[in-house]
Amino acid sequence: MENRKTVLISDLSEGKTSPRVIATDWQRIPYTCREFSGVMVMAHGTMSVPDICLDPKLTGWYRIYTGMLHTVGDEGADNLTGFALSGDRFPRYFEHYYQGNFDRAPLIAEAFWKAADMTGQSVRIIHPENGRPCLSNAAYLKFVPMSGEEVAEELADWADASRKKLIATHDMHAAFCKNPQTTEDLVAEIAPFAESDASHIMLEYYFDAKDPAFTDWFFTSMDGYETFAGTGDRFFHTSRAGFVARGEDPYPAMAEYARSLGMKVGFAYRVNMFAAHPPWDIGFNAKIFRENPQWRCVDRDGSEIARLSFAFPEMAAVMFDLFRRMIRSGADGVHLLFCRGVPNILYEKPLTDAFYAETGLNAFELDEEDERYIDFRCRYFTENFMVPLKQAIIDEAQKLGRKEKPFLSVHALADRRTNRFFAIDLEDWAARGLVELAVAYPSIMHAPDDFCYNKQQTVDLGFYAWLTEHYGLATAVDLLPRGVNPAEIVRRANEVYDAGIENICIWDTYSYPHRKAFWPVVRRLGHKKMLKDGSLLAPPMQFTEVLSMNGLKVDKYNPWWCL
Incomplete structure (x- = not known):
């Protein structure tokens, strides 16, 4: 290691003094800890401040930690x-959220940032300025030298394709809520996945910038309300509108x-994201839904369901057009989010008439789970929607001169019964070669009137493992780890792999890179050995107690009265 030593830069002041808050520059706060001090x-808030720029004057590879x-x-x-x-194209953003008790003194949390060759490189510290209030801080940077062997291991790990087992999802709503103003702002959303095990990233598709009329008619929006559910939703509307206008x-x-x-890149769509009940109708109230009541789903009792039915050829044609647009916008494939959009077909006239013509049976008189109607509904949806959809994206790719056929993948539901009830016939789709990847999502139907998102x-791991074993269909399980800790994420991932399923998906993967306790686990969910031996759960953060800040003693009588 050429006698290189760990370097701690705890004075980030750039030689400036500004201990009080001012609107145009960083506040620089002297602090002390037991073993070191710094600034x-x-x-x-919405302060506009210059980046902090530091030159550590280092050579060679280091592991870099932020405090x-x-x-x-x-x-x-x-x-x-x-x-x-x-040398970075994009910054990495980290959260400094609080986890602990209010009776504790302030802590500095140290977390891994990245491994990099620091030769000739400086560091920038950045306060986001996108119109949303934000509190930013940094206490120190630590550089730990890497040996030649460690560097070789790091580079080999980056190049190891066998670990690419993570299916990443990005709903893009969160991206537009950040008020992006340029394409580069949105490309930056992809950057954290460079250090992950992601083989695919599924990006939700929210507009066709080349066709304002279609965008206005088809996609959910807040046009005409003159009010927004929150600041993020306002930015979601105005920033998208800006891209379309330009x-x-x-x-x-x-x-x-x-x-x-x-x-690989899939553009995704929540397949029936057209309408929702209050209060969500402020954002989910598309013109295509309002203007076409004749295309709505019909339940067994003849009542209208707040979905648009793909049993109607006109509606199916609109969807085929949507997915062709995705291919034209650069997608390698399209990803159907059935987990956020069922039912898409129930008892609509084209379907029930066809069923009667073939069987002489009245679908409305059968039990909701009568296998004769379930089988027919699955076959009808496959042949009238999934087969032509696959051909439509293939044809579009060929028009563009692409050599590789686009993939078609789905976020399906928890088990065979639930999927088939909603006409998601994964066995038939796999046998026909219609889909290349099926992600199991934990939404399950206990009964037709008891569907749980x-x-x-609740995922039937055995069913999805069987799909791979019997048909060769690539499958993944969405862990949906909301409200659980990293240890539980590891446990669930091991359970999936032990069942014989080869891929892991994390819903809203974009929400983890800035979370220092979670990202070290989530980004490496393809590292099976580390999952098994527990090394993936090595403490992601180290904590140092702060004794004083800006001359105020905070270790004994910490002034939590302000909260």
Whole structure:
């Protein structure tokens, strides 16, 4: 290691003094700990401040750690700080959320950032400025030298394709809620996945920038309300509208960058995201739904269901057009989010008439789970929607001169019974070669009037393992780890692999890279050995007690009265 030593940079002041909050520069806060002292930097709210720039004057490879004050944030503000090396295209943002008791002194949380060759590189510390209030801080940077053997292991790990077992999802709503103004702002959303085990990334598709009329008619929006559910939703609306007004399509650049990182790119759609009951109708109230009541789903009792039915050829044609647009915008394939959009076909006239013509039976007189009607509904949906959809995206790719056929993948439901009830016939689709990947999502039907969204750990692992074994269909299980700790994520991942399923999916994967306790686990869910031996759960953070800040003693009588 050429006698290189660990370097701790705890004075981030750039030689400046600004201990009080001012609107145009970072607050520079002298602090002391038991073993070292320094000057941390902090920026509040919507302050516009220059980046902190530091040159550690290092050569060779180092593991880099950030030290951030682990405290509650400003009320109503994000808690994010950006860090970037001079050679990085995009910063990495980390949260400094508080986990602990209010009777404790403030802590500095140290977490791993990245391994990098620091030769000739400087560091920037960044306060996000996108119109949303944000509290940013940094207390120190630590550089731990790597041996030649460690560097070789790191590079080999990055190049190991066998670990690419993570199916990443990005709903893109969160991206637009950040108020992106350029394509580059959205491409940055992909950057954290460079350090992950992701083989695929599924990006939700929210507009066709080249066709404002279609975008206005088809996609959910808040047009005409003159009010928004929150600041994020306002930005979601205004930033998307800006891209459409400029005719600027960010999706091709996002796809190109993801491919440069070794991922396949699917553009995803929640297959019936047209309407919702209050209060969600402020965002889910598309014109296509309002203007076409004749295309709505019909239940067994003849009542209308707030979905549009793909049994109607006109509606199916609209969906085929949507997915062709995705291919034109640069997707390697399309991903159907059935987990956020069933039913899509129930008892509509084209379907029930065809059933009667073939069987002489009245579907409305049968039990809801009568296998004769379930079988027919599955076959009808396969032949009238899935087969032509597959052909439509293949034809579109051929028009564009692509050599590789686009993939078709799905987020399906928890078990065979639930899937088939909603006409998701994974066995038939696998046998016909219609889908290349099926992700199991924990939404399950206990009875036709008892369908549970987001019911964690309800996936029938045996069924999905059998699909792979019998048909060769690639499968994954969405762990949906909401409200659980990293240890539980590891346990669930091991359970999936032990069942014979080869891939893991994490819903809203984009929500983890800034979470320092979670990302070290989530990004490496393809590392089976580390999952098994427990090394993936090595402490992601180290904590150092702060004794004083800005001359105030905080270790004994900590002033939590402000909260």
